Amino acid sequence: MKSNVCKLLSTAAIAATISAGAAASTLEDVKAKGFVQCGVSTGVPGFSNADDKGNWTGIDVDACRAVASAIFGDAQKVKFTPLSAKERFTALQSGEIDILARNTTWTYTRDASLGLDFTAVNFYDGQGFMVRKDLGVKSAMDLDGATVCTEQGTTTELNMADFFRKNKLSYVPVVVQKADEALAAYDSGRCDVYTTDKSGLAAHRTKLADPSAHVILPETISKEPLGPVVRHGDNQWKDIVTWSMYVQVNAEEMDISSKNVAKIKSETNDPGIKRLLGVEGDMGAQLELPADWAYNIIANVGNYGEVFERNVGPSTPVDLPRGLNALWTEAGGIMYAPPVR
CATH class of the missing domain: 3.40.190.10 (Periplasmic binding protein-like II)
Structure with a gap:
């Protein structure tokens, strides 16, 4: 009985191997x-x-x-x-x-x-923050109490939480499913800050009605290869x-x-x-x-x-x-x- 089981297992293993090998790359x-x-x-x-x-x-x-x-x-x-x-x-x-x-x-x-x-x-790349110039914010360290928009399912969410926690700053996250939705929420005034990779901030800023009215803050808070x-x-x-x-x-x-x-x-x-x-x-x-x-x-x-x-x-x-x-x-x-x- 044990021998038959071994044979069956061996046959199954060979079949699996053949099947895997036959799968198209x-x-x-x-x-x-x-x-x-x-x-x-x-x-x-x-x-x-x-x-x-x-x-x-x-x-x-x-x-x-x-x-x-x-x-x-x-x-x-x-x-x-x-x-x-x-x-x-x-x-x-x-x-x-x-x-x-x-x-x-x-x-x-x-x-x-x-x-x-x-x-x-x-x-x-690295993550950063974008704000309206008229807020007068010069540094991410000035964002205590800010409402921050970002995209769901990204490293951005975790980096944002780590940054505010590490620096003992409070914030209110506004997390949406798509980048354009996050940008629209920021543009409409639903949040004070938009955060993503700095390249993304520069890219999305071009979509705003007046790109010159927005500034990317100097801090880079993460590594984003x-x-x-x-x-x-x-x-x-x-x-x-x-x-x-x-x-x-x-x-x-x-x-x-x-x-x-x-x-x-x-x-x-x-x-x-x-x-x-x-x-x-x-x-x-x-x-x-x-x-x-x-x-x-x-x-x-x-x-x-x-x-x-x-x-x-x-x-x-x-x-x-x-x-x-x-x-x-x-x-x-x-x-x-x-x-x-």
Whole structure:
């Protein structure tokens, strides 16, 4: 009897193993349907935002376009699913989306307990507070008794509670489901303060009737490393999403951009650049990608500096400095990528 039970258990284990092995990988699924399904925000200018014609732009949008370029050689082979903060992780866990690129903070709990993996940081950020200039508030330490609006299901709620508790300040939270609802509550005067990541404050301020009437306070109360997220267990897919970002950072280091990449590819004698652009080596095959996968990312989407400047840089309404997001070779920058070799 014991022997038969062991045989049954062994057979079941083998069947489970075969079934798991036969399951299609995310890359196979994406190739079969012909596009990447990308979960994004419901609208954060500079990160993921749709215009009135449904055209999506932003740093997070470009993260997904980079992956599409790596796989298909076409940055347009992406479909976008707008998600609230409350919906985002469930959508990824259930397989509704292939990548979550929604200005999402990498934390221990999210990485360890949700069945998800963070890939590479595409924006180093921190939480702050925005108030109306006419309140005369100069510091977050002056917010005792304030009513504070924020979005549900975010690290922002916890950071806000920690800040006020640590500094022995009282506050009244107004927590709503979507970022636009939080902004609308703040704009209508329902709360004195709006809090989220500082990049989000700068982005959402552009939506207000008079952006100049609002000020972002100087304090940064948290670390918010933002980046794309994938399901745990598919290491190949995680590597593809991660290295699609690293390619862009390496390209900026090497002074390769969308404008000069074709010329450099045809003329370079640099072994590192040849490997990056698929002229030499076997880099694409290691991820089951075409030899020119990295070239296509740079040609179609640009290097990291181009992505930053196009979406949130000083020439845009969001008007953010590079700061921590400058290359590690620049003063104050920590943006760094492993080498492609």
